[in-house]
Amino acid sequence: MNLxxxxxxxxxxxxxxxxxxxxxKRLPHPxxxxxxxxxxxxxxxxxxxxxxxAKEGELALSHIPPHxxxxxxTVDGKPWSTExxxxxxxxxxxxxxxxxxxxxxxxxxxxxxxxxxxQRWSLSALTLPHPLVRIVVAEQxxxxxxxxxxxxxxx
Numbered sequence: 001m002n003l004x005x006x007x008x009x010x011x012x013x014x015x016x017x018x019x020x021x022x023x024x025k026r027l028p029h030p031x032x033x034x035x036x037x038x039x040x041x042x043x044x045x046x047x048x049x050x051x052x053x054a055k056e057g058e059l060a061l062s063h064i065p066p067h068x069x070x071x072x073x074t075v076d077g078k079p080w081s082t083e084x085x086x087x088x089x090x091x092x093x094x095x096x097x098x099x100x101x102x103x104x105x106x107x108x109x110x111x112x113x114x115x116x117x118x119q120r121w122s123l124s125a126l127t128l129p130h131p132l133v134r135i136v137v138a139e140q141x142x143x144x145x146x147x148x149x150x151x152x153x154x155x
Contacts, residue, residue: 057110077120
């Protein structure tokens with residue numbers, strides 16, 4: 001089962017990649033978690049933010065295979081407990097559903113990404129730094145797997 005995390009933003013600090021990779025490599029077969037980093041549009045004085053966000057959205061959508069189940073990470077999404085995420089993960093696994101999870105840029109996801117999403121997931125009502133979201137998602141997917149596997153990681 002393929003999971004891909006599509007995130008706007010490149011050139012993250014080394015701790016971000018180390019954290020993400022640590023949890024991604026812990027996921028055993030048949031799960032794979034891949035990170036696809038997309039360049040953020042150049043924001044500056046006079047930048048058309050709506051246009052930049054739309055362009056980032058188009059790029060994100062171009063990386064989603066047609067058969068993928070898409071989850072938009074957004075503050076107005078549904079909050080899931082870790083146990084609910086484990087149920088989702090079991091459903092995706094049992095039904096051979098590949099999943100793309102989307103993290104937008106500083107202004108969030110483009111309307112086109114939200115329209116393509118099958119589900120919206122909120123990690124928290126707090127505004128989290130986007131680099132940290134990558135690690136939290138990877139860790140929570142690993143934790144959800146540990147619940148399904150009866151692994152002691154989730155106590």
